[in-house]
Amino acid sequence: MNTSSASAITPPPAVRHPERGRRYSIEELRSLADGGDAWALCQVDQWELEFANVFSGTLSERCTDTGCEAYGEPVDTCYDGDGRPLDVDHGGWGHSVTWARAA
Numbered sequence: 001m002n003t004s005s006a007s008a009i010t011p012p013p014a015v016r017h018p019e020r021g022r023r024y025s026i027e028e029l030r031s032l033a034d035g036g037d038a039w040a041l042c043q044v045d046q047w048e049l050e051f052a053n054v055f056s057g058t059l060s061e062r063c064t065d066t067g068c069e070a071y072g073e074p075v076d077t078c079y080d081g082d083g084r085p086l087d088v089d090h091g092g093w094g095h096s097v098t099w100a101r102a103a
Contacts, residue, residue, distance in 0.1 A: 018032070018037070018039055018040065024040075026044070030044055057076030057089055057091075059074035059075060059076055059089075059090075059091055060074070061074070061075050061076060061077050062074065062075065063075045063088055063090065065088065065095070065097070068088075068095060073090065074090075074091075075089060075090050075091075076089040077089075077097070085097040
């Protein structure tokens with residue numbers, strides 16, 4: 001019986017655990033979380049909860065798409081670099097603005 005092939009299988013690398021007192025960047029935390037570190041995964045989740053509002057809109061405009069079931073409701077319109085509308089964000093969902101390009 002040849003057992004050399006069984007010994008050639010290497011175990012997966014050990015998950016790196018956080019070092020006490022060290023401050024991690026979000027990139028480092030995501031890398032640790034991707035590697036299976038539960039502590040880092042919790043830290044990434046917490047970071048996303050705390051800073052998600054930085055990227056949220058104000059819903060200060062109104063949906064002008066007459067074909068939208070939420071027509072007239074508050075939205076944020078996202079624009080490209082040339083000022084053309086890209087999509088409409090209703091807060092929890094959104095849609096494209098092909099209706100604006102056709103006009």
